[in-house]
Amino acid sequence: MRRRSSAKAEQRAATMDQILDTAEYLFSRHGFYGVTLKDVAKSVGVHHTLINYYFEDKKKLFEDVFARRAVVTSQRRMKALDDYAREVGDSPTVEGALRAFLDTDLDLYTEGGEGWRNYGALGAQVASTPEWGAQMMDEHFDPVVLRLIGLLKKALPECAEADIFWGYHFVTGALMLTLAKTGRIDKLSGGLCRSDDYAAVKERMATFMAAGFLSVCSRRKG
Amino acid sequence: MRRRSSAKAEQRAATMDQILDTAEYLFSRHGFYGVTLKDVAKSVGVHHTLINYYFEDKKKLFEDVFARRAVVTSQRRMKALDDYAREVGDSPTVEGALRAFLDTDLDLYTEGGEGWRNYGALGAQVASTPEWGAQMMDEHFDPVVLRLIGLLKKALPECAEADIFWGYHFVTGALMLTLAKTGRIDKLSGGLCRSDDYAAVKERMATFMAAGFLSVCSRRKG
DNA sequence: GGGTTAATTCACTAGTGAGTGAATGAACAA
DNA sequence: TTGTTCATTCACTCACTAGTGAATTAACCC
Numbered sequence: 001m002r003r004r005s006s007a008k009a010e011q012r013a014a015t016m017d018q019i020l021d022t023a024e025y026l027f028s029r030h031g032f033y034g035v036t037l038k039d040v041a042k043s044v045g046v047h048h049t050l051i052n053y054y055f056e057d058k059k060k061l062f063e064d065v066f067a068r069r070a071v072v073t074s075q076r077r078m079k080a081l082d083d084y085a086r087e088v089g090d091s092p093t094v095e096g097a098l099r100a101f102l103d104t105d106l107d108l109y110t111e112g113g114e115g116w117r118n119y120g121a122l123g124a125q126v127a128s129t130p131e132w133g134a135q136m137m138d139e140h141f142d143p144v145v146l147r148l149i150g151l152l153k154k155a156l157p158e159c160a161e162a163d164i165f166w167g168y169h170f171v172t173g174a175l176m177l178t179l180a181k182t183g184r185i186d187k188l189s190g191g192l193c194r195s196d197d198y199a200a201v202k203e204r205m206a207t208f209m210a211a212g213f214l215s216v217c218s219r220r221k222g
Numbered sequence: 223m224r225r226r227s228s229a230k231a232e233q234r235a236a237t238m239d240q241i242l243d244t245a246e247y248l249f250s251r252h253g254f255y256g257v258t259l260k261d262v263a264k265s266v267g268v269h270h271t272l273i274n275y276y277f278e279d280k281k282k283l284f285e286d287v288f289a290r291r292a293v294v295t296s297q298r299r300m301k302a303l304d305d306y307a308r309e310v311g312d313s314p315t316v317e318g319a320l321r322a323f324l325d326t327d328l329d330l331y332t333e334g335g336e337g338w339r340n341y342g343a344l345g346a347q348v349a350s351t352p353e354w355g356a357q358m359m360d361e362h363f364d365p366v367v368l369r370l371i372g373l374l375k376k377a378l379p380e381c382a383e384a385d386i387f388w389g390y391h392f393v394t395g396a397l398m399l400t401l402a403k404t405g406r407i408d409k410l411s412g413g414l415c416r417s418d419d420y421a422a423v424k425e426r427m428a429t430f431m432a433a434g435f436l437s438v439c440s441r442r443k444g
Numbered sequence: 445g446g447g448t449t450a451a452t453t454c455a456c457t458a459g460t461g462a463g464t465g466a467a468t469g470a471a472c473a474a
Numbered sequence: 475t476t477g478t479t480c481a482t483t484c485a486c487t488c489a490c491t492a493g494t495g496a497a498t499t500a501a502c503c504c
Contacts, residue, residue: 008450008501015451029352033255036491047453052493054451121352127399127406128346130251134404145410165411166426173399174392177349182356184349188367189387204388207441208434215433216426230471230480237481258461269483274463276481 016054018044021115024065028122032062063136066126069119070140073105078144080104085151095210097151101144102175102209106202109179117196120179127176145172152213159217167213174205238276240266243337246287250344254284285358288348291341292362295327300366302326307373317432319373323366324397324431328424331401339418342401349398367394374435381439389435396427 022043026035037058041048055061077100084100085092109120126133145168152164181195193200244265248257259280263270277283299322306322307314331342348355367390374386403417415422 011501012451031253031255031351033253034353037493038491049454049493050452058492124350125347128350128402128404129253130343130402130404131256134406134409137404137406138409142410162411162414162422163426165407165415166422167430168410169399169407169415170392170396170427170430173397174395177391177395177398180350180352182350182352182359184356184359185387185391187356187360188364188390189384192384193387193391200384200388204385204438205392208389208392208438211433211437212430216430219429233471234481259463260461271463271484272482280462 015044015046015050019046019051019054019061020065020068021118023061024115024122025118027062027065028118028120028125031125032058037061065119066122066136067140069116070123073108074140074144076108077101077104078147081144081147081151090154092151092155093210094152094155094213095206097148097155098171098206098209100151101148102171102206103202105175106178106198106205110198110202117181121181124176124180127172156213156217159213160220163216164213167209167216170212171205171209174209178205237266237268237272241268241273241276241283242287242290245283246337246344247340249284249287250340250342250347253347254280259283287341288344288358289362291338292345295330296362296366298330299323299326300369303366303369303373312376314373314377315432316374316377316435317428319370319377320393320428320431322373323370324393324428325424327397328400328420328427332420332424339403343403346398346402349394378435378439381435382442385438386435389431389438392434393427393431396431400427 019040023035023040026039026043037051038048040061041051051058051061055064080100081097084096088096109116126136149164149168152168153159153161156164178198178201183195185193186195241262245257245262248261248265259273260270262283263273273280273283277286302322303319306318310318331338348358371386371390374390375381375383378386400420400423405417407415408417
């Protein structure tokens with residue numbers, strides 16, 4: 001007989017999700033070392049040792065927080081890139097590939113609610129953490145990034161490989177700072193632009209970056 | 223009579239510099255909360271309470287670390303922008319302005335030795351820290367950034383202001399990820415590109431970003 | 445309803461955090 | 475040489491850290 005999820009199992013899942021959500025929020029704001037298990041527990045309204053019960057230790061909690069959504073965004077973008085590649089057959093454009101990669105993600109952060117926005121800020125922190133951050137990025141995002149780079153190479157067959165990798169590096173830097181949502185552009189622009197206006201970024205980013213790739217890659221041919 | 227700096231004063235300055243250098247290194251790798259005053263003191267070879275003696279408290283130490291070089295890079299870039307503006311009179315180009323801003327800084331990180339490279343990684347972290355990071359960036363870098371934006375507006379008189387601010391946002395994101403020096407691009411590119419190869423970045427960045435600005439700003443005119 | 449299992453809390457350990465105020469000792473000035 | 479100044483250390487406080495193992499409570503199943 002198929003097991004209908006019991007009240008216990010539901011409670012378990014709900015509590016774990018609450019812990020993950022809260023930890024995600026706090027980690028995204030204060031970083032790994034800036035948050036204690038007690039902070040998380042207190043905010044959830046639960047005894048702090050319960051977190052050890054569910055997540056083994058603090059590091060594991062952080063990794064679980066990161067992995068939970070990394071899987072989702074990674075798969076989503078992979079699918080978008082696959083769809084795009086199928087759609088255009090053998091002739092992708094730089095902007096088309098970047099749109100599949102960037103717009104898909106920006107939509108997610110726009111529509112995904114607060115949780116996704118917190119995760120974005122967390123990802124931005126992880127991405128610029130030399131310690132174990134780069135390694136976590138590698139583990140979760142290498143496949144989809146290499147898929148994008150494959151398409152870019154196809155779109156720019158004459159282009160030096162290094163130019164494409166550095167171009168991707170610029171793209172990801174810009175994306176990470178966007179997701180960090182620090183509020184800096186708000187003050188800098190006197191309120192004209194808003195850190196959380198992902199639609200404004202989506203409107204500009206792929207176009208901007210595509211032109212960058214083209215100019216760098218054509219520069220040698222003068 | 224002018225005071226010749228005594229052995230004591232020299233010692234004082236030397237010790238403070240050592241503490242600043244060490245704190246800079248550690249903070250850049252583990253973040254504010256990931257470093258204890260004892261870590262710093264131990265690494266310098268001094269009692270941990272000496273740091274309180276010189277720097278009041280931990281937060282103040284961090285701010286002093288950040289401010290020490292922020293002043294230098296800010297002034298340097300301001301001068302480079304002024305020089306460039308004078309040189310070209312009333313008709314700057316996007317790429318020219320970006321070169322004055324970016325290349326000047328990248329040279330500094332290339333030639334400035336290990337201290338500057340650590341500071342770069344620290345700055346990258348600060349820039350993507352929502353907490354007090356954005357505020358520190360504001361305080362130290364708003365003038366030079368607004369100077370750059372002034373030149374970009376002149377170079378792109380038809381361009382919407384928001385496009386220019388978002389363009390700057392992309393530029394700074396890319397620069398920060400470069401300075402973070404996480405090693406990610408090394409693995410991703412299979413060793414073809416190196417995180418610490420600022421010369422490679424300098425070679426491409428201004429060109430890349432200038433083309434981005436131009437394409438976004440001309441997009442509306444179809 | 446009673447034994448079983450799992451979620452949650454409790455009491456505790458062993459260690460670390462930043463910071464303070466008094467003590468030490470060495471350069472300094474007269 | 476003697477009293478002063480100041481860099482540095484020392485002894486200590488108080489609060490907090492992650493984590494463990496036992497105790498408690500509540501759902502579950504027959």
